Amino acid sequence: MSDAPSTQNRKGAHPPTQDIQLSPSHRWRAYWIAVSVAALTILDLSKVNVALPSIESALGAGPTELQLIVSGYILTFGLVLVPAGRLGDQRSRRALFLIGLSLFLVTSLACALAPTAPILLVSRLLQGVAAGIQMPQVLGLIQQLFQGKERGRAFGLFGATIGIATAFGPTLGGLMIALGGETDGWRLIFWINVPLTLIVIVLAAFFLPSTRTKSHRKVQLDPVGVLLFGLAVAGLMLPFLLTTGSPDDNPARWWLIVGGAVFVAAFIAWERRYSARGRVPLIPFEVFAHASYRNGVLISTTYFAALPATFILTTLFLQSGLDLEPVFAGMVTIGFAIASAISSWIGGNLVTRLGRPLVVWGVAGLLVSIVGMVSAAIFLPPEWALLGMGSILAVGGFAGGLVISPNQTLMLADIPVAQGGLAGSVGQLGQRIGTAIGTAVALALFYSTVYAEQGTRTTLDVYHDAYLYGMISVAIFLALSLIVGVVDLAGRRHRGEPQTP
Secondary structure, eight states: OOOSOOSTTSTTOOOOOOOOOOOHHHHHHHHHHHHHHHHHHHHHHHTTGGGHHHHHHHHOOOHHHHHHHHHHHHHHHHHHHHHHHHHHHHSOHHHHHHHHHHHHHHHHHHHHHOOSHHHHHHHHHHHHHHHHHHHHHHHHHHHHHOOHHHHHHHHHHHHHHHHHHHHHHHHHHHHHHHHHHHHHHHHHHHHTHHHHHHHHHHHHHHHSOOOOOOOSSOOOOOHHHHHHHHHHHHHHHHHHHTOOSSTTOOGGGGHHHHHHHHHHHHHHHHHHHHHHTTOOOSSOGGGGGSHHHHHHHHHHHHHHHHHHHHHHHHHHIIIIISOOOHHHHHGGGHHHHHHHHHHHHHHHHHHHHHOHHHHHHHHHHHHHHHHHHHHHHHHSOHHHHHHHHHHHHHHHHHHHHHHHHHHHHHHHTTSOGGGHHHHHHHHHHHHHHHHHHHHHHHHHHHHHHHHHHTTTSOHHHHHHHHHHHHHHHHHHHHHHHHHHHHHHHHHHHHHTOOSOO
């Protein structure tokens, strides 16, 4: 475990959250309920993408509104993650599960019934808040439920579930549009959340263990820190979330990054001062003293800058470039979902033996598959492109499964259980920021190429170029992830540290 400074002796600090003592069957039952919550949360990150043309047609949404319907969910998700993780560590995870699920149910219903694009957008923003409340509790609960090799297996299954949810989302979204039709099929994407969430609420209420910390002290959430943190995250993410690639993009949005950087500096200064006064900060920066955690966050951030963008670009190319129906375009990710589920389970079992090299191999394999995907899209005849790209993406899925769950296990290996929810939520925040930046960059390159080349070349050639330029950004983010992994390996060997948790 960590030798970092403890926060337990500070004024207002709560007793450390203890491992939950349950029978194996009860632990795994609670685990699967929590993981099903994560799956619902992640599905809504990816299944809405294929519905954007239908939403545009049905509600008359413009490019910025469409972008925010997808990315606004990511923004509010990211804003809530860290405070919710802190609350879960200090008090009851089960209560926060139920609050988050109830809000997710109501906002999904509001999205399904939305009569206008602005109402749909607001509902999606609130749905992201619900997702941000839920996700840190999943990671914190896994930290409490399992130890050692069993924790590696648990994170392996967690990674498999996240991989399936991320990759299967476009397929599910396309199926809902096929069932409901081009006009109202997008509404089914949100309607399906209602019965699924109701089931999970009942299971969570009856079967999740109590994790309430016994303390008469008030919850300390550092309100000034929360405000500065929110402004910093919003400032850094919004310019990317407002990037659509259209000629109407306002260049002034990039000034928000300057504001975000100022608030980051103010947040760090405040947190250090707050901690020096004996209070419990929103983020205890000592967790970043662990190289395993610090590098794990960087790897997951750059990896998730690439992965969702890959799915969005591929389905857009298949729909717009090859004129495939949404349900068929979404099917390209099925192979990835199945392969990543299998390899996540394998990776979760091997990570305690192989350690960080497993993650490096996975990132390298996915990077090679990205090159293969672009080659298949450009050089294969259109009638073979779907099969070729889907097959290569399945190989990439196997490689990708060796990244998510092993990296999660390695990232949290040195973090005390009492900080598991917070540390996990910071890692999730990195993923959300990565997703926002990676998706925005990829889509901006894709659509700017389409706008620039329309009318000068054939439609297929235009989308070949758009897909190529978008996927170059994906490859760059994966290359950054690979570099961090290699640097982490070299650093551990230089310090004589073990590669395994």
